[in-house]
Amino acid sequence: MQRTSDQASDSKRWGAGALVFGALAVVGGISNAYVISVLTIVLLFTFMGQSWNLMLGIGGQLSIGHALFVGIGAYAVAILNIKYGVTPWIGLLLGAVIAGFVGAVLAWLSFRFEVRGIYFALLTIAAAEFARIMFGGWDYVGGMQGLFYQAPSGAMDLGMLRGDARFYYFVALALAAIGVAGTELISRSYWGYVWRAMRDDDEAARALGVRTFRHKVLVVSISAATAAIGGGVLGLVQGAIFPDSIMGMAISVDVLIGPVVGGLGTAFGPLVGSMAAIPLHHAMGALGDSLGLPGLNSVAYGAVLILVVWLLPDGIWPAIVRLYGAIQLPAGGRISQLRKVEE
Amino acid sequence: MLSLWLNVIAGGVLVGLVYGLVALGLTIIFGVMRVVNFAHGEMVVFGIYIGYWTVRIWDVPIVLAAAIAAVVMFVFGYLLETLVVKRFVNRPHHYQFIVFIGLSLLFSGVLLMSFGPDPRPTASQLSFQTVSVGPLTLDWARIQAAATAGLLIAALGAYLKYSAFGRSLRGAANNRLGGLVVGLNIPRIYAVTFGIGTACAGVAGALISPLFDAQPYLAVDFTLLAFVTVIVGGLGSFGGALLGGLTIGVAEAIAALMFTPSMKTALPYALLIIILIFRPRGFFGAKDI
Numbered sequence: 001m002q003r004t005s006d007q008a009s010d011s012k013r014w015g016a017g018a019l020v021f022g023a024l025a026v027v028g029g030i031s032n033a034y035v036i037s038v039l040t041i042v043l044l045f046t047f048m049g050q051s052w053n054l055m056l057g058i059g060g061q062l063s064i065g066h067a068l069f070v071g072i073g074a075y076a077v078a079i080l081n082i083k084y085g086v087t088p089w090i091g092l093l094l095g096a097v098i099a100g101f102v103g104a105v106l107a108w109l110s111f112r113f114e115v116r117g118i119y120f121a122l123l124t125i126a127a128a129e130f131a132r133i134m135f136g137g138w139d140y141v142g143g144m145q146g147l148f149y150q151a152p153s154g155a156m157d158l159g160m161l162r163g164d165a166r167f168y169y170f171v172a173l174a175l176a177a178i179g180v181a182g183t184e185l186i187s188r189s190y191w192g193y194v195w196r197a198m199r200d201d202d203e204a205a206r207a208l209g210v211r212t213f214r215h216k217v218l219v220v221s222i223s224a225a226t227a228a229i230g231g232g233v234l235g236l237v238q239g240a241i242f243p244d245s246i247m248g249m250a251i252s253v254d255v256l257i258g259p260v261v262g263g264l265g266t267a268f269g270p271l272v273g274s275m276a277a278i279p280l281h282h283a284m285g286a287l288g289d290s291l292g293l294p295g296l297n298s299v300a301y302g303a304v305l306i307l308v309v310w311l312l313p314d315g316i317w318p319a320i321v322r323l324y325g326a327i328q329l330p331a332g333g334r335i336s337q338l339r340k341v342e343e
Numbered sequence: 344m345l346s347l348w349l350n351v352i353a354g355g356v357l358v359g360l361v362y363g364l365v366a367l368g369l370t371i372i373f374g375v376m377r378v379v380n381f382a383h384g385e386m387v388v389f390g391i392y393i394g395y396w397t398v399r400i401w402d403v404p405i406v407l408a409a410a411i412a413a414v415v416m417f418v419f420g421y422l423l424e425t426l427v428v429k430r431f432v433n434r435p436h437h438y439q440f441i442v443f444i445g446l447s448l449l450f451s452g453v454l455l456m457s458f459g460p461d462p463r464p465t466a467s468q469l470s471f472q473t474v475s476v477g478p479l480t481l482d483w484a485r486i487q488a489a490a491t492a493g494l495l496i497a498a499l500g501a502y503l504k505y506s507a508f509g510r511s512l513r514g515a516a517n518n519r520l521g522g523l524v525v526g527l528n529i530p531r532i533y534a535v536t537f538g539i540g541t542a543c544a545g546v547a548g549a550l551i552s553p554l555f556d557a558q559p560y561l562a563v564d565f566t567l568l569a570f571v572t573v574i575v576g577g578l579g580s581f582g583g584a585l586l587g588g589l590t591i592g593v594a595e596a597i598a599a600l601m602f603t604p605s606m607k608t609a610l611p612y613a614l615l616i617i618i619l620i621f622r623p624r625g626f627f628g629a630k631d632i
Contacts, residue, residue, distance in 0.1 A: 056437060062436075062437045062440065064440070064444070109620045110619070110620065113620060113621070115619050115620065117436055117437075118379050118436050118437075118440060119574070119619055121437070121440060122570055122574065122615065122619065123615070123616060123619045123620075125567065126567070126571075126612040126615040126616050126619070127612075127616060129567065129609075129612045130609055130612035130613055130616060133605055133606075133608055133609040133612070134609060136605060137603070137605045137606065249563055253444060253448070256441070256444075260441055288456075293456045294455050294456065294459070294460060295451070295452035295453065295454070295455025295456040295559070296452065296456060297452070298448045298449070298451060298452030298455065299448070299449055299452035299453060299456070300452075301445070301448045301452075302444075302445040302446060302447070302448030302449030302450075302452060303445070303449060304445075305441055305442065305444060305445030305448070306427065306442055306445040306446065306449070309431070309434075309438055309441055309442050309445070310430060310431075310442075313434075313438065
């Protein structure tokens with residue numbers, strides 16, 4: 001009985017996902033350039049939000065320095081492509097490998113010596129800020145002047161991952177779909193159960209025979225590698241990268257705002273949250289510019305973060321799900337009840 | 344050459360005392376409430392702006408500006424705790440962190456909207472007056488800031504150690520439930536603690552306003568500097584904050600002499616990484632969180 005209802009809600013969920021992404025594909029086909037450019041960013045941060053979501057929402061490790069991994073990915077693609085003409089596909093792969101390695105080393109060093117919770121979060125910020133300053137002083141990677149891609153010639157080139165804005169919209173859409181489906185699949189896989197177990201109660205998981213140290217390093221490493229792939233594409237979309245913009249604190253906040261606003265630990269949360277927060281940020285930025293009030297976008301972001309954690313601690317998506325009761329939350333969706341992680 | 348080094352180290356010690364005061368604010372809030380104030384740097388920047396405006400409008404001595412900053416920032420911190428922070432005290436740490444990132448964005452946005460992005464130097468005659476002590480030549484702004492910060496740290500330490508309120512505050516820090524059982528007014532203690540913590544940051548900001556131009560973007564650097572300082576000393580430790588402040592002040596001064604300016608800004612982060620990895624609880628840190 002249970003099994004059939006699970007299967008029914010399963011196919012419903014996958015169906016709903018297919019419907020949403022189908023609709024987004026249609027939107028990409030008919031929208032104007034401005035809508036496309038904003039939505040491309042939304043979808044890229046959905047994907048990067050998923051990687052952050054994997055780390056905290058499922059793995060229980062808080063990172064405030066995801067800009068480090070995003071930046072590594074962006075630089076790997078840019079250096080190989082701009083300096084040596086290598087296809088971004090190789091750059092994305094290499095960036096993911098390097099970021100995964102850096103993440104693993106960072107996690108290994110931290111968890112080896114029991115640097116956990118907020119100490120680990122501070123370590124991630126410190127690593128990101130340190131890297132940002134170092135890249136700014138490093139001439140080989142362009143220093144503060146950054147690196148610029150050549151403008152795409154117009155024709156779509158999948159092999160070199162170059163094309164117009166609409167092309168990148170569909171690249172971002174594909175990434176977002178992979179991110180949402182990947183989170184869904186991982187959270188039901190063996191690893192997903194192990195990671196949630198160690199997130200909820202590290203000691204209990206260890207007592208059951210889970211090698212939590214190894215799994216923590218693994219979840220940080222995978223999260224870092226996926227963030228780097230998002231960063232590589234983000235750099236291509238923006239056409240130029242600078243240490244302050246691609247490795248700054250603002251990127252780390254952009255990455256975490258989607259999952260926090262939308263719903264930590266859920267597959268759809270980062271998409272819903274990015275859809276809600278990033279266009280608001282853009283609109284407030286434009287409004288602030290026209291009123292001569294720089295900083296309005298930052299006020300809006302801050303207010304959204306505080307209000308969501310205050311009023312909807314699970315995020316928007318779980319609230320919608322509860323309201324309609326149509327779709328079952330995946331296990332571990334109720335992250336606000338989590339106490340053990342940082343205490 | 345020797346006198347240059349001595350001067351640099353003395354300057355570092357003087358600024359380090361002010362860093363110690365900033366870190367003390369952070370560490371008191373954490374020690375009592377177990378809350379990680381990621382918007383602490385904004386409080387310092389508020390203090391710098393208070394210093395800037397009071398000196399600009401009334402031309403008051405910087406010590407008086409610091410007193411004004413203390414009152415304003417205490418009230419601000421008290422209100423912030425009762426209106427916002429208290430709702431998140433019992434939430435998991437990562438939620439608090441995210442709320443404080445929100446507050447930090449909110450405050451720096453408000454600063455940017457109010458004052459714009461341009462740096463505002465506090466025109467104080469202090470910055471140009473120097474004092475010679477033996478081989479040392481020290482500027483008066485640093486001496487005054489360090490002396491005020493040192494006195495405040497000592498006074499605060501004595502107050503927390505000997506006053507009735509200090510005892511109840513330490514009691515609440517040690518054991519919240521026990522404190523409630525013996526009838527401590529925990530909500531009021533928390534609000535006052537947060538007020539004291541933000542006042543420390545505000546005073547420090549006002550004191551260094553002759554040295555740092557007021558600018559909204561400074562906040563993140565001060566937040567991270569405060570974290571480095573308390574982690575060097577040990578989060579939640581009073582003496583640790585002071586020692587951490589002195590260490591960072593001197594290390595920064597030496598780095599400024601040895602490296603390019605951009606490397607100087609990277610130093611606190613490098614220190615934080617090294618210390619977190621090899622001595623996660625800092626020099627004095629004991630409590631696990």
